[in-house]
Amino acid sequence: MNLSVYLARRQQRVNSFLEGCVPATLQPEKLAHAMRYSLLSDGKRVRPILAIAACEAVGGQIARVLPFAGALEMIHAYSLIHDDLPAMDDDDLRRGRPTNHIVFGEGMAILAGDALLTEAFRVMGEATARAGGRQGAAVEALVEIAKAAGAHGMVGGQVADISAEGTVPDLPMVEFIHVRKTGALIRAAVRSGALLGGARPRQLQHLTRYGELIGLAFQVADDILDAEAPSAFTGKNTGRDRERQKATFPAVLGLPAAKDHARSLLADALETLVPFGPRAEPLAEIAHFVVGRAC
């Protein structure tokens, strides 16, 4: 299969859907601008595409998963806006452009993030209301995503990350942070896609493991890129993790071992996909892509 065609088509579906979630006509206009600036920027749409690919791997239709895929991206966009704030990571560059608060001011950036998070649940709720006989799976997917984004997941991970700054990180601490901060939402993307696609329990189990492995691999790769790649390549200021003594995999393992770790996570992730046959090819390709960026 041709991954770039697969990705491009699904990115397009996700982007059109997101355009409709936060239309340019939304009032107040300033809020619409700030939300759209971060949501509709040039992202890879990794989480939405993982949800879609997981749904397709179990034979489900894209239309069922699309609102949840869009909601995952809205939650991701909100988390980036808030993470970049001066009171958090204080970053001024993201995806090659000034961060949200640099353009719109801190107050508006906080509110744009709040609105994106809330609208994500509005979108999932509306899709659930329309889900007919599949309402149970839709509710389950919504809960899955809420848990992954909340205090036990992404927000908890960000708190642990900020608290760890300046301390001497060890591997358990780095894994605690990353499982929550990045891993949980990626796992939820895969699981929600599988649930909405009608996965059987055994399939859900395999895909859950895939999601966990790929979530961790994604973060290890990000850490490696931050340590190695020039800003022009990543679209954000790199080398910041070291400056801020962030708890990262390269910091505790060293770069070569971090790369080995990423490659080993990739191998394990690919193994979980074997029972799905060719239907899981996109998921396998995405796993290669995630790790390949950095190794």
Next chain:
Amino acid sequence: MNLSVYLARRQQRVNSFLEGCVPATLQPEKLAHAMRYSLLSDGKRVRPILAIAACEAVGGQIARVLPFAGALEMIHAYSLIHDDLPAMDDDDLRRGRPTNHIVFGEGMAILAGDALLTEAFRVMGEATARAGGRQGAAVEALVEIAKAAGAHGMVGGQVADISAEGTVPDLPMVEFIHVRKTGALIRAAVRSGALLGGARPRQLQHLTRYGELIGLAFQVADDILDAEAPSAFTGKNTGRDRERQKATFPAVLGLPAAKDHARSLLADALETLVPFGPRAEPLAEIAHFVVGRAC
């Protein structure tokens, strides 16, 4: 009926429920502290009690509405934390105590708000999953609350409020702001309670109108209190609206006309309750209480 007994019993139910939503054992500990500081503080629980009273007015059971009532308070608590931030209203006193960011720092306050908002949807989602034959009404209530809290509701209102600072406010602007910033969530509290209680369409229509009127009355009363009452009475710094040239009802109408407006909204709200008979007594008492604080 004895409103203080009615309120005290329901406040107690809501408080026990909220205690379970954000347990002290939640990790990371710092996040649990910051969330609990604002959520479990000494609030009136107006939104949860409106939801419960609306549910009871149509003959519904408290147990059905309780998770949604709790979620409404979590959303309210998050909005207060974020509104008080230096980048927004920059308040250091709330309910007689230092605001969240004064105690926990800005970064943690932003994250505690994010977590409360997300957990609110987790709680509603989990209740919806357990709702059995009433799942449709539960999904509808969740969507109702998401819409009221998001870009078209509370967040949109806060954006308009911040944007209006320093301009010369007129009545349409003040109403635009307040309908969204405070009114939408209060309306959603009443409507979600009614939906979960099994309201018939005509009942829902009356209670929607009640929610709109009481939402507006609540904000007019708050504006009057800010202009008139000493800080010791309200537990927050008063007179701040005038200082910041906020768009308020007293600012555009003058104090006596603002009080007339509040009393007239109260009269209209009471009229919407006539068809419900004695079952709506708590809603009537709450309306009296809301306006009585200020007039």
